[in-house]
Amino acid sequence: MSRHYIPLQQAVEQIHQGAIGDVITCWAYREHGPVGFTPKPAGMTELGHQIRNYSSFTWVNSTFLLDWLIHNLDVCCWVKDAWPVSAQGQGGRQVRTQADQLFDHYAVEYTFPDGTRLFAQGRHMGGCWGFFGDVIHGTKGSAVLGEGQSNPRLFKGHRQTSENRIWQYQGPPCQQYQVEHDVLFEAIREDKPHNETERCAYAAMTGILGRMAAESGKEITWEQAMASDLELAPGLEDFTMDSDPPVMPDAE
16 A cells, blocks of 8 residues: 555655665654553454454454554565565563553564664554654665655655755645555556565565564564464364354453
């Protein structure tokens, strides 16, 4: 979706043309208030309850990294024109008390093939600093862009102030969801090849790699993640609404 946002397309093109020099570090942020949770009403099955609260259970949303931060990770990889080769990270529950699996904070350090880093971090707690977007640092400047930033901007140096701004989008408003469909429908009408499956799979795998690193506390390589036989929802194709979900609450 983010890759169909015309202001972002133009910003990334500027970066690829060298506007901020060689990209040396990427930061992906999603910092905001608590994620909601709806208690299970009487008569609802545990499976129905978990599906209803899909953002809170790993087997349904694959964690916050994929459910909420996936587009920002993809934008950073787009800027780098590369996918990570490894990741290490951490996360936990500092204030969240709901009976679910959701970390309320996490941080992942990805390494690209050239050794540069992508740092992804998120937090959903009240009363804390908030920001939703990507910050890119190059050898000559920096950029603020990505999902959550409707007006991507490029800067000379690494202080993102108005006097240091060297580029921002000047075109008409853009609705990326509409553009995404326009491109697809045009390809269908004109019988042109159109396939984003591989890129989407790589972006999803980037999020999965980060989740594995954050939950294990270990450095995980791309090859290790790809070779994993972990199933978050074994036998999903046979579930009915009366089935037990892959994770069940304990006595507490």
